[in-house]
Amino acid sequence: MSDAVLPPDAAPETDAAPRPDRAAPRPLDAVLLAGGRATRLDGASKPELVVGDRSLLQHAIDAARSAGARRIVVVGPAGLRAPGCLVVREDPPFGGPVAAIAAGLAALDAGPAASDVLVLACDLPSARAATARLLERRGGARDADGLCLVDADQRVQWLAAVYARAALDRAFAELPGPADGAAMRHLAAALDLVEVADDGTAADIDTWPDLERARGRADPAGRTDLTPSSTDRPHPPRSQS
Numbered sequence: 701m702s703d704a705v706l707p708p709d710a711a712p713e714t715d716a717a718p719r720p721d722r723a724a725p726r727p728l729d730a731v732l733l734a735g736g737r738a739t740r741l742d743g744a745s746k747p748e749l750v751v752g753d754r755s756l757l758q759h760a761i762d763a764a765r766s767a768g769a770r771r772i773v774v775v776g777p778a779g780l781r782a783p784g785c786l787v788v789r790e791d792p793p794f795g796g797p798v799a800a801i802a803a804g805l806a807a808l809d810a811g812p813a814a815s816d817v818l819v820l821a822c823d824l825p826s827a828r829a830a831t832a833r834l835l836e837r838r839g840g841a842r843d844a845d846g847l848c849l850v851d852a853d854q855r856v857q858w859l860a861a862v863y864a865r866a867a868l869d870r871a872f873a874e875l876p877g878p879a880d881g882a883a884m885r886h887l888a889a890a891l892d893l894v895e896v897a898d899d900g901t902a903a904d905i906d907t908w909p910d911l912e913r914a915r916g917r918a919d920p921a922g923r924t925d926l927t928p929s930s931t932d933r934p935h936p937p938r939s940q941s
Contacts, residue, residue: 726838727814730764731804732757732785733859734776734822737794740907747780747822749911752918756905760820761785763827767835770814773807775800776822790880797821797859798882802872805865813865816846821859823904825914830901834862837896845871845891849898856895857902858884867891 734747734757741749747757754762757780764772772785780787790796790803801819808817816838820827834847841847845867849857871890875882905911 725768725835726816726842728767728769728816728818728862729808729814729865730767730769730772730818730820731801731808732760732764732772732774732820732822733797733800733804734760734774734780735790735793735800736821736823741905741911742908745777746905747776749905751825751905751911751914755781756825757782757822759825759827760822763820763824763831764818766828767818767831769818771808771811773804774822775804792880795880796882797884798875798887799879801868801887802879805868805872815865817863817865817868819859819861819863821904823906824860824902825905825918826901826903827860830860830898831862833898833901834860834896837894838862841894844894847894847896848888849902850895851898851902852900856888857898858888860898860902861893863891 736746738744738746747760748755750756751759757774757776761772761774761782761784772782774780774782774785774787775790776787777793778787778789786807788803788807790799792799804819805817808814818831818834820831824830830849834849837847844864846861846863848861851857868891871887872879874890875886903910903914905914
């Protein structure tokens, strides 16, 4: 992985006379990951949780569309509502993010591959802003294998990233074992990624308090007392010991 870290407000370096090819956007496809177990959300269907006026899945779809994605593949259960997207499932289900990305890429192989692939987990209320931040930096890092966000705690967000498709294919070919159950760090180890400092757009939802905070920020009336509704929870929360 590259040691380069672009701070939130840093502008990419430019040549004195920029070449037209550096300014042109790269063709983009998108793989949206929507098939996790959500164990800390008591097994709720995380992509269908609503923040603001839309589901987390719709936030991710909107982010991909605003980025100009030609094709969008959602990797998750067949019942997900994802108009205009292809929905596929990793095999076996719950095989982890590497297996899910592999399933998404396989679905994209049905047509001409784009230069870049946007990979987003469907638990980002600010998916559109996160995607915009990545694409703003892509022009200054066109020779890199991709870019990923890094949060304030220096955690690399490999599931909020833009990857060069050829580099991603190479990384899969170099995996030491099957994609099922593989760790993202093993896939990313083969990639030269530029880390983009995040300003909070990569804050995800893993717990009920995360959801409550996100809903409070998104509520147009400014209320912060929003709590998960009974329709969010598939069953009562686990008791605390």
